[in-house]
Amino acid sequence: MWRLRRGHDNEHGTPTEELLVQECTAYLVGRYAELVDGEGRRLPAWAWLNPLAHGSRNDLASLAAQPPHWQGEGGNAATWQRAVSYLAHEIWCVVHDEGVGLHDLQLRVLVPLELAMLSDPAAVTTPSAFVGAVMEVLHQRDAHRSHP
Numbered sequence: 001m002w003r004l005r006r007g008h009d010n011e012h013g014t015p016t017e018e019l020l021v022q023e024c025t026a027y028l029v030g031r032y033a034e035l036v037d038g039e040g041r042r043l044p045a046w047a048w049l050n051p052l053a054h055g056s057r058n059d060l061a062s063l064a065a066q067p068p069h070w071q072g073e074g075g076n077a078a079t080w081q082r083a084v085s086y087l088a089h090e091i092w093c094v095v096h097d098e099g100v101g102l103h104d105l106q107l108r109v110l111v112p113l114e115l116a117m118l119s120d121p122a123a124v125t126t127p128s129a130f131v132g133a134v135m136e137v138l139h140q141r142d143a144h145r146s147h148p
Contacts, residue, residue, distance in 0.1 A: 030055030037070035045124050046117035048084050049134065052091055053110035057102055060095075063088035076127065083127040087134050094138060105141070113137050 026035040030051040036043050051059055051068070067081035091110075095102045113133060117124050124130050 028054060030059055033068070033070050043070060044118075044121060045130060046114055046121070048080050048130060049110065049114045049117060052084065052087055052134070053106050053114040057095075060088050060092055060102065064092045079127040080130070083131050087131060090135065090138065109137050109141050110134075 023032070023035065026032045027050065030053065032050040033043055033047040034051075036047060048070075051063060055063070063085055065085075067078075067085035070077065070081065091102075091105065094100050095105060117133070124133050
């Protein structure tokens, strides 16, 4: 992420600063995985969490209804896609059934997990570990809320 060097253009002649702005914007609105996949680059595990941690209610509903089509790494893309869809559904249920604000849940629970995954790429390397990590932080949120 953000491996661009100042002043160098990419193979399409786009200025580095413009590429950096595109990448940062995609990250902040939950579209980083789409951007990386669209460029044919390797999709790191944390990027699968990005749309859940930064996406809108509509994005979350779409992901819950149908898995994304990003390719990610190797031959297990379908498993990662189903994991994202499953987690979007779980988050959707927390937001709607429990009346939790999506933005609050993202800021307090999902973004910190995303940053932890970004800083330690070896921590979550499989779809099952990804689902487990997200479900754990969702349950921890429940435990902290139940015991003030």
